[in-house]
Amino acid sequence: MCSYKNNIVQLTLGVVLCLLQGAAQAADYVDVLDLPAKVSALAGKSPLSGVARAGERVVVVGQRGHILFSDDSGKQWQQAVVPVSADLTAVSFPTATQGWAVGNDGVVLHSSDAGATWAKQLDGRQIGDLLIKHYSALATAEPDNETWPNLVAEGQRLVEQGADKPLLDVWFANDKLGYVVGVFNLILRTEDGGQTWTPFQDRTDNPQGFHLNAIASTGDALYIAGEQGLLLKWDESAQRFTVLETPYQGSFFGVLGKPGEVLVYGLRGNVLRSTDGGQSWTALDTGLHVSITSGLVDASGKYRLFTQGGQMLVSQGSGEQLHLVRKPAPTPIAGATQSAAGALVVAGSRGVQALSVDPDLEP
Template sequence: MTMIKWFLLAALSAAMAVPFTRPVIASEFADVLETPALRSELAAGSMVTGLARAGERLVAVGQRGHILYSDDAGQHWQQAQVPVSCDLLAVHFPTPQLGWAVGHDGVVLHSSDGGETWRRQLDGRQVGPIMLAYYQRQLDGHPDDADLQTRVADAQRMVEEGADKPFLDVWFENERVGYIVGAFNLIFRTDDGGLRWTPLLERTDNPGALNLYAVRPVGDELFIVGEQGLVMKLDRASGLFEALSTPYNGSFFGVTGKPGVALVFGLRGNVFRSTDDGASWNRIDLGLPLSITASSVTADGRILLVSQAGHVLVSSDDGASFQLQPNTTLAPVAAAQVASGGALVLAGTRGLRQLPLE
């Protein structure tokens, strides 16, 4: 598989040098989709790859199905009840109570109690059959459509491959409408809170089936970023995610900003800023050649970027420039979130830690 969200951390953590090994029970391999996450006092100090606000609460997801939540701005964490033990990569809460998490093996989890308990809504064993049924119905109505024939063949191959279909990000517009994106142009939408998922692969301007790393809104616009400089924006009239021209052909790992200002960030410190909804982009020189892996926005509108090594850069001018915040405890970072009290919480190979902001 090509590089996914946390592969940048591999060079900094020997633990990520090999694929995750499934838990062993009674000398037999256990299916991570059927094995609940083990409770561990060390969970908050282990690999964590996703963070989200659920109202005043923070919710974090990570390896082996670990999900944790904090009600004191990240000082203390409690472990949630999770029905799977596959690695989780991203989490989002559109309301304080309702949240979704995604990860390896095509898993989609849902919580209705602020992240304390979770249930499985989708997994990789279902992804292929859902795609096959959806595109086969379309092909039945248009049997000579070459694109649909390709979609059906691809879906059939995914059925045969099994559960190994990672989702890399999730975002919900409200309690019903949401999107999940992943490797090789995987993208699904739900209009009923995850009860049913519809594939949207034909609605992306991504003919190379590049990995989709993040889906996030900035103002009223919804963006998706991925490999090889891919940046797409949703055209709500047509329902298509249209590719935008950017001056960089390396991977983008995230998108952030505020109404009127969008920033995409990725490999080797490359950050680009747009003030015209993505029509044009200008490079922002960070003076830091390290990949940018996380972002957040403070309550007073400052934009934060975090490098793969844990450097925190702060902008007070809507992303036009960034200043490096002093930080003597660098550690690999995969996700960041400003807590309700204003402190920055960072997640990565060494778990969760709180960092005061100047």
């Protein structure tokens, strides 16, 4: 009997200790939206995804809230001060000093010092309430419009599900006007540099709620690329993003171009080109079956597209033909830009690196 009682006592003590330990761990938990990014000597070799120029500076963003900047074309990097540890996906600098970064959990960060320090402007814990407030007001003003209650319900779902919806890209025209886009047709617009945000779900032709993967300007038009062949273009007269028909129904990961020309790229090496504002498209022969994940127009006007396999495609000038030049990085490339000195700075699963451009190897 004594042995039985001793076993019961030991079991009870074990359960109590486990509960106490679990309570202590719960007390120590800090949400990544409230936990500043840790300074790490390995930050430059950790997964990074977004790259942008901030004047003469290059800024990259990535996993665990890591943001780094370089003032020497990517040779040396410094880690920025960041108030969150959420994974970051994209960054945009419309001016040399003013920049925005976005990422998981609906986080939006702002920098006013060329990416050295950052402040949080928005996160996923607030986005649902934004939708509820905005679309409830419209529902009151237009009680017969069935669109508004549906969007109010979407906001309620976001509140109930918590801050788990990633923002996938960000684009700013200047230091005031910008957009952030993400999963399930998540799109917000600001006209005051991120002080306030307006939901734009009702301003997109995306009734199925496909993910919005990228947003970019070609200089004369603004496009959004999404999954399952979704491609949208801003219509100034209609004040909405209208759908463009394309011959490819796979996911698009990015858009780039110049006035009068636009390329959209995505899964399995697919690249489409239009010279009439997206009214008609030509499929380009890339010779690749691996996904194209990032791109840029360099200082000489050449298109450079990078793949999940580390390859680089280059055009001669216009985007009519693309040529496989070399394999610049033995790793998937998620983001790329060109430094002021002309080096290509690419980021991916193994961090960031700078690549020199060899004209003798290019068309």
